Amino acid sequence: MTDAETTRIRVPDNRDGRTYVIDPDVAFAVDVALATGRPLLLRGEPGSGKSSLAAYVARERGWRYYEHVVTSRTAARDLLWTFDAVRRLADAQVRTPGERLDDTAYVEPGVLWWAFAPQDARRRGARATGSTAPLAVDPNPANADRSPTKAVVLIDEIDKADPDMPNGILVPLGSSEFEVTDVRTRVRHDANAGRGDVEHLIVITTNEERELPQAFLRRCVVTWLPEPTHEHLLRVAERYLRQYEGTFGRADRELADALAVEVIAARAQARQAGIRPPSTAEYLDTLRALRQLGGRIGDVDWRRLRSLTLVKVQQPER
Structure with a gap:
C-alpha cells in the first residue's frame, strides 16, 4: 500500500494530527508552554480534539511523538518505566547454576523516558558494556525520521487516574530526570545531546x-479548547475530506455547511436542556454517515441519524 493510499484510509479516531485545525489561542498556549518549560494542560469537552493536538504539533515540527492513555490503574511510574517482575521470577527459577540475570532486560521504558533520553531508553538504562539485555524498540515507528532531541508527549485523560498520580509526575516533569529504582540508574538527557538543544512539549x-490537585495545576500552562464555530467546523470537514477522500467539491462544501448549521443549533438546544452538546468528532461522524449513505439533511432518515450521532441522550423522534 502506498503512502497516498494509506492517508486515505478512513479512521474515525485517527490521532496522527493530519486533519487537526489549531485555534490561534491554542497555538499561542503551545508557544507559552515551550517558553516556560511547563506541561500544557488542555481542558475542554470530550470530542473537541484535545487528544489530537499533541500529534499535530509533533507532525508540524518534525518532533518525535509518544502517548500514554491514562486509566484508573495508571501509576505515575508507568509513564517512566515498568518492570516485569513476574517474568524475572520465572527466569530465575529455570536459570542454570551460576547464571546471572541482567535486570535491565526486564525494564520497559515509558513515554517520558523515551522523550527525555531515547538512546538511554533503547539500552533500557544499562550502563555496563557487557549487558545482555536486548535493545528496546521505540514505540512509534514514525520517530525514526524525526528529531532525536525534541519530542512531544501526550498524557491523555489524566483525570481518570488516582488523585495521587498527577502529583507523582511533578518532579520528573520539572527536572526531566528520574531514578529507575529497579536497576539503580538515573535517567537524564542523552549525553550526546547538549542540554540547550533538548526541548520537550508535554501535553496533558x-x-x-x-x-x-492544585499543586499540579500550578505547574501547568492551562488552556481551554474553544467551542467549535461554524467556520471551524467547515475547516475541519475540508481538511478531513481532502486528506482521507482526496476531494472537497461543491456538494461536499454544501453538505458540510448545512451540517455545521445543524450542529451549532443542536449545541444550543443541548445547553438549554442541560445535556452534553455534540462535539466536533460527532460532526465528522455525521458527515461521514451522510456521505457514505447518500443521505441529506431533512430527508426521511435525517431524524434517525441525528439521534444516533448528534443528540444521543434523547429518545429518537418518531
Missing part, C-alpha cells in the same frame, strides 16, 4: 471527570 488532557 482532562475531561474534568475529577478535580486535579
Whole structure:
C-alpha cells in the first residue's frame, strides 16, 4: 500500500494530527508552554480534539511523538518505566547454576523516558558494556525520521487516574530526570545531546471527570479548547475530506455547511436542556454517515441519524 493510499484510509479516531485545525489561542498556549518549560494542560469537552493536538504539533515540527492513555490503574511510574517482575521470577527459577540475570532486560521504558533520553531508553538504562539485555524498540515507528532531541508527549485523560498520580509526575516533569529504582540508574538527557538543544512539549488532557490537585495545576500552562464555530467546523470537514477522500467539491462544501448549521443549533438546544452538546468528532461522524449513505439533511432518515450521532441522550423522534 502506498503512502497516498494509506492517508486515505478512513479512521474515525485517527490521532496522527493530519486533519487537526489549531485555534490561534491554542497555538499561542503551545508557544507559552515551550517558553516556560511547563506541561500544557488542555481542558475542554470530550470530542473537541484535545487528544489530537499533541500529534499535530509533533507532525508540524518534525518532533518525535509518544502517548500514554491514562486509566484508573495508571501509576505515575508507568509513564517512566515498568518492570516485569513476574517474568524475572520465572527466569530465575529455570536459570542454570551460576547464571546471572541482567535486570535491565526486564525494564520497559515509558513515554517520558523515551522523550527525555531515547538512546538511554533503547539500552533500557544499562550502563555496563557487557549487558545482555536486548535493545528496546521505540514505540512509534514514525520517530525514526524525526528529531532525536525534541519530542512531544501526550498524557491523555489524566483525570481518570488516582488523585495521587498527577502529583507523582511533578518532579520528573520539572527536572526531566528520574531514578529507575529497579536497576539503580538515573535517567537524564542523552549525553550526546547538549542540554540547550533538548526541548520537550508535554501535553496533558482532562475531561474534568475529577478535580486535579492544585499543586499540579500550578505547574501547568492551562488552556481551554474553544467551542467549535461554524467556520471551524467547515475547516475541519475540508481538511478531513481532502486528506482521507482526496476531494472537497461543491456538494461536499454544501453538505458540510448545512451540517455545521445543524450542529451549532443542536449545541444550543443541548445547553438549554442541560445535556452534553455534540462535539466536533460527532460532526465528522455525521458527515461521514451522510456521505457514505447518500443521505441529506431533512430527508426521511435525517431524524434517525441525528439521534444516533448528534443528540444521543434523547429518545429518537418518531
